[in-house]
Each structure stands twice: as structure tokens, then as C-alpha cells.
Amino acid sequence: MxxxxxxxxxxxxxxxxxxxxxxxxxxxxxxxxAPAYAGYVAWRAVVDAAILPEATRRAIGSHFAFCLPPGEQILGYPVPATDDGTGTGRRFNVVWYRPTEEAALAALLTDSGGVRHALSIPPGRIKPEILAAMRADAERILAPPFADVMRLAEQPFLQAILDIExxxxxxxxxxxxxxxxxxxxxxxxxxxxxxxxxxxxxxxxxxxxxxxxxxxxxxxxxxxxxxxxxxxxxxxxxxxxxxxxxxxxxxxxxxxxxxxxxxxxxxxxxxxxxxxxxx
Ligand SMILES: Cc1cc2nc3c(=O)[nH]c(=O)nc-3n(C[C@H](O)[C@H](O)[C@H](O)COP(=O)(O)OP(=O)(O)OC[C@H]3O[C@@H](n4cnc5c(N)ncnc54)[C@H](O)[C@@H]3O)c2cc1C
CATH class of the missing domain: 3.50.50.60 (FAD/NAD(P)-binding domain)
Incomplete structure (x- = not known):
């Protein structure tokens, strides 16, 4: 029953x-x-390819692209834009994996309203200081085309990586x-x-x-x-x-x-x- x-x-x-x-x-x-935390998080973001600098669009905009800074990984790929009215638009989607101690997760997964999330923070609810730190790291660590994406993405969001078996x-x-x-x-x-x-x-x-x-x-x-x-x-x-x-x-x-x-x-x-x- x-x-x-x-x-x-x-x-x-x-x-x-x-x-x-x-x-x-x-x-x-x-x-x-139970879900087991894997020891790293993923920042995810998507941008309209049209707002990326021309050099960035040419470098990664139509590719399955990877960047492997020490200890981390970011990859990106084009996805269709469904809402540009023409059916021809492209967006670029990225996933940036970053090692993160479990003890630091609570702060990352607590949103701007003070709510602690189990897995991810929805777009628009991440604390401004956490977003600013992520973007500063992006400029410092990532290849310039990927740093452009993280800077220009309006609503990056964050996901803890879990295994369940x-x-x-x-x-x-x-x-x-x-x-x-x-x-x-x-x-x-x-x-x-x-x-x-x-x-x-x-x-x-x-x-x-x-x-x-x-x-x-x-x-x-x-x-x-x-x-x-x-x-x-x-x-x-x-x-x-x-x-x-x-x-x-x-x-x-x-x-x-x-x-x-x-x-x-x-x-x-x-x-x-x-x-x-x-x-
Ligand atoms: C941020 C993020 C990005 C992802 N991106 C990708 C991707 O690009 N490609 C890909 O292949 N996968 C992606 N995934 C994984 C993918 O979303 C999941 O693997 C997939 O949705 C699993 O499908 P599911 O039907 O098993 O579970 P879900 O899609 O989670 O569906 C479960 C449903 O059950 C409902 N439910 C839960 N509890 C109850 C209850 N007690 N009673 C009734 N209903 C209930 C939920 O509301 C939900 O509708 C992503 C996941 C996340 C979190």
C-alpha cells in the first residue's frame, strides 16, 4: 500500500x-x-554566444572545449537558444569543477536568504560575495575564453557533486x-x-x-x-x-x-x- x-x-x-x-x-x-559527496562542486553557466567577444566565440563557441587548470577542470559546448525567435541562435554552456572541502560546502550552499540547500543553489540566489570570488578566481585561473563566459554569464549556479549507488x-x-x-x-x-x-x-x-x-x-x-x-x-x-x-x-x-x-x-x-x- x-x-x-x-x-x-x-x-x-x-x-x-x-x-x-x-x-x-x-x-x-x-x-x-545515501548520497556521498565527491569532494568537489560544479559551477554551471550558460550565455548567449552573441554577447561573447568575437575572439572567444571563434576560440570555443562552436566546439566541445576543455580547459584543465591545476586541480580543476572546465568544459563547455554550444547548446541551442530556444527563445531567440529565429531558431538559429546559439548559447554556450559551461561546467567548472572545483575541489571543495566538505566543511566549506555549508557556506557555499547557503543562499542569499540564509536557506541551506542540499545539492544546489538555484540561479539568482547565490550570495554576491561568493559569485564575486568565483569570478575573480575565473580571471586568475581559467583560459581567457572561459573567464569571459564566467564573467558574462548572468546567472551562474552551483551544484555539489554526489555519487549514489x-x-x-x-x-x-x-x-x-x-x-x-x-x-x-x-x-x-x-x-x-x-x-x-x-x-x-x-x-x-x-x-x-x-x-x-x-x-x-x-x-x-x-x-x-x-x-x-x-x-x-x-x-x-x-x-x-x-x-x-x-x-x-x-x-x-x-x-x-x-x-x-x-x-x-x-x-x-x-x-x-x-x-x-x-x-
Ligand atoms: C544541475 C543539474 C544539471 C544536470 N544536467 C544534465 C545534463 O545536461 N544532461 C543529463 O543527461 N543529465 C543532467 N542532469 C541529471 C539529470 O537531471 C538526472 O539524471 C535526471 O533528471 C534523472 O531523472 P529521474 O527521472 O530519475 O529523476 P528526476 O528528474 O529528479 O525526477 C524525479 C521526479 O520525482 C518527483 N518526486 C520526488 N519526490 C517525490 C515524492 N515523494 N512523490 C512524488 N514525486 C516525487 C520530483 O519532483 C521529480 O519530478 C543534471 C542534474 C542537475 C542537478
């Missing part, structure tokens, strides 16, 4: 927990599984977990939305194939998707190892150096795991 906020109660053969990374369903059936996507009889409720991989893999959609399609296919035998359908779904979700999380951890290692010892930093080389970053970012990957 599922009970909802408005008092509704529903009895059904199957409850699908597709309720995101802070999943209420997961918290009830798998209470030990469940041991089972069918954790109790008649219950399925999918999407972010089951696995949250770091953004380096670029596949949170597609993974959630594929999970849903796989569940539907498994239930159809077992012709109403929910237990058998859930078992098939779990066997197919759970190892895949774990491999996506593992891929995200590897790609983020370099940022994460900045807060650790010299040995870990050295081991993580592989993921600072431009070749490795460009080869593996936003590429789904495949059997036989040498990563």
Missing part, C-alpha cells in the same frame, strides 16, 4: 520509485543508501527503483537523463516479456540494469578522480593524474561505458 502526501492510498502490484536522487521510496526500502533496483517485492533514485553518476558521463529513460524502457520491456509475472519481470530488470548503473557511476568516479584527489595525499593525486591529460579527458568525457573499455 502506497500512501501519498494528499492522503491518497493506492494498492498495486508494482511501485516504481522514479522520484529522483533524494528518493523517498529508496529511503524507505534501502535506508543505508544502490545494491538493487528491485530492492523489495513489488518495488522498482530507476533513474536517479537508483544511481547518480557524476556529470562527466553526461548521461543522467538517458540512463533514467533507458531504465524506464527496460522495466517496461521486462514486465511485458514476463507477461504479468511482476517478480520475474523485476528480477530480469534488475539483472540487466543494476550492473550497468554501477558501471556508469564507476566511470563518473574515474573521470572525477583528479578533482577528488586534490584534497587527498600526494599518492592519490599522482594516481589521478591520468585524468588530467587532455587526451584522457577528451576521450572519455560524455562517452557511455562499453564492454572492453580500457579505463
Amino acid at each position: 502506497a500512501r501519498f502526501e494528499d492522503g491518497t492510498r493506492i494498492a498495486a502490484d508494482l511501485l516504481v520509485g522514479a522520484d529522483g536522487q533524494f528518493s523517498t521510496v529508496r529511503a524507505q526500502v534501502l535506508p543505508p543508501v 544502490t545494491p538493487s533496483m528491485a530492492p523489495a517485492p513489488g518495488i522498482a527503483l530507476l533513474g536517479d533514485a537508483a544511481f547518480v553518476a557524476r556529470p562527466h558521463v553526461g548521461m543522467g537523463a538517458t540512463k533514467a529513460m533507458e531504465d524506464a524502457a527496460a522495466l517496461a520491456d521486462a514486465l511485458a516479456a514476463t507477461e504479468g509475472d511482476v517478480a520475474a519481470g523485476l528480477a530480469a530488470f534488475d539483472a540487466g540494469r543494476c550492473p550497468y548503473g554501477a558501471s556508469v557511476v564507476a566511470r563518473g568516479r574515474k573521470l572525477g578522480a583528479y578533482m577528488q584527489a586534490q584534497l587527498r595525499g600526494a599518492a592519490e593525486r599522482e594516481a589521478a593524474e591520468r585524468f588530467r591529460s587532455p587526451e584522457a579527458v577528451m576521450t572519455w568525457t560524455a562517452v557511455p561505458p562499453q564492454a572492453g573499455d580500457n579505463l
Whole structure:
């Protein structure tokens, strides 16, 4: 029996927990599984390409572009502008990863109204002094085209990077977990939305194939998707190892150096795991 906020109660053969990374369903059936902070944050921003200086537009405006300052990483790529009325406009989207001690997170994730957020601060609510410090760092640390983007973006926002990994996507009889409720991989893999959609399609296919035998359908779904979700999380951890290692010892930093080389970053970012990957 599922009970909802408005008092509704529903009895059904199957409850699908597709309720995101802070999943209420997961918290009830798998209470030990919790988001784990990865040791770094991402600043995100998007600008109209038209407001970027000509040299910056030429340097990065139509590319999947990377900049690898010591201990950090910023990447950017063009995205369509949906609201310019012509359908031809371009915006440029960036994600800037920065190692951040857990103790410093509380200040970063407390908004201008004093509200502490769990994961990210919505655009427009970041404290002005935190924005100013980020922009000063951008001028100091980033290649000039990326510093331009951070300076000109009107509403950058901030996200703590988390890992979530469940041991089972069918954790109790008649219950399925999918999407972010089951696995949250770091953004380096670029596949949170597609993974959630594929999970849903796989569940539907498994239930159809077992012709109403929910237990058998859930078992098939779990066997197919759970190892895949774990491999996506593992891929995200590897790609983020370099940022994460900045807060650790010299040995870990050295081991993580592989993921600072431009070749490795460009080869593996936003590429789904495949059997036989040498990563
Ligand atoms: C800042 C940011 C940027 C991102 N950018 C990208 C990107 O560029 N590409 C990409 O692929 N992925 C991106 N992701 C990840 C992507 O958004 C998620 O992986 C994806 O949305 C997961 O889909 P989902 O359906 O599992 O969960 P969600 O999209 O989180 O949907 C869960 C839904 O459940 C609802 N819900 C929660 N609790 C309850 C409850 N108790 N009862 C009823 N409903 C409930 C929520 O309101 C929400 O509508 C980004 C994530 C963040 C935070």
C-alpha cells in the first residue's frame, strides 16, 4: 500500500520509485543508501554566444572545449537558444569543477536568504560575495575564453557533486527503483537523463516479456540494469578522480593524474561505458 502526501492510498502490484536522487521510496526500502559527496562542486553557466567577444566565440563557441587548470577542470559546448525567435541562435554552456572541502560546502550552499540547500543553489540566489570570488578566481585561473563566459554569464549556479549507488533496483517485492533514485553518476558521463529513460524502457520491456509475472519481470530488470548503473557511476568516479584527489595525499593525486591529460579527458568525457573499455 502506497500512501501519498494528499492522503491518497493506492494498492498495486508494482511501485516504481522514479522520484529522483533524494528518493523517498529508496529511503524507505534501502535506508543505508545515501548520497556521498565527491569532494568537489560544479559551477554551471550558460550565455548567449552573441554577447561573447568575437575572439572567444571563434576560440570555443562552436566546439566541445576543455580547459584543465591545476586541480580543476572546465568544459563547455554550444547548446541551442530556444527563445531567440529565429531558431538559429546559439548559447554556450559551461561546467567548472572545483575541489571543495566538505566543511566549506555549508557556506557555499547557503543562499542569499540564509536557506541551506542540499545539492544546489538555484540561479539568482547565490550570495554576491561568493559569485564575486568565483569570478575573480575565473580571471586568475581559467583560459581567457572561459573567464569571459564566467564573467558574462548572468546567472551562474552551483551544484555539489554526489555519487549514489544502490545494491538493487528491485530492492523489495513489488518495488522498482530507476533513474536517479537508483544511481547518480557524476556529470562527466553526461548521461543522467538517458540512463533514467533507458531504465524506464527496460522495466517496461521486462514486465511485458514476463507477461504479468511482476517478480520475474523485476528480477530480469534488475539483472540487466543494476550492473550497468554501477558501471556508469564507476566511470563518473574515474573521470572525477583528479578533482577528488586534490584534497587527498600526494599518492592519490599522482594516481589521478591520468585524468588530467587532455587526451584522457577528451576521450572519455560524455562517452557511455562499453564492454572492453580500457579505463
Ligand atoms: C544541475 C543539474 C544539471 C544536470 N544536467 C544534465 C545534463 O545536461 N544532461 C543529463 O543527461 N543529465 C543532467 N542532469 C541529471 C539529470 O537531471 C538526472 O539524471 C535526471 O533528471 C534523472 O531523472 P529521474 O527521472 O530519475 O529523476 P528526476 O528528474 O529528479 O525526477 C524525479 C521526479 O520525482 C518527483 N518526486 C520526488 N519526490 C517525490 C515524492 N515523494 N512523490 C512524488 N514525486 C516525487 C520530483 O519532483 C521529480 O519530478 C543534471 C542534474 C542537475 C542537478
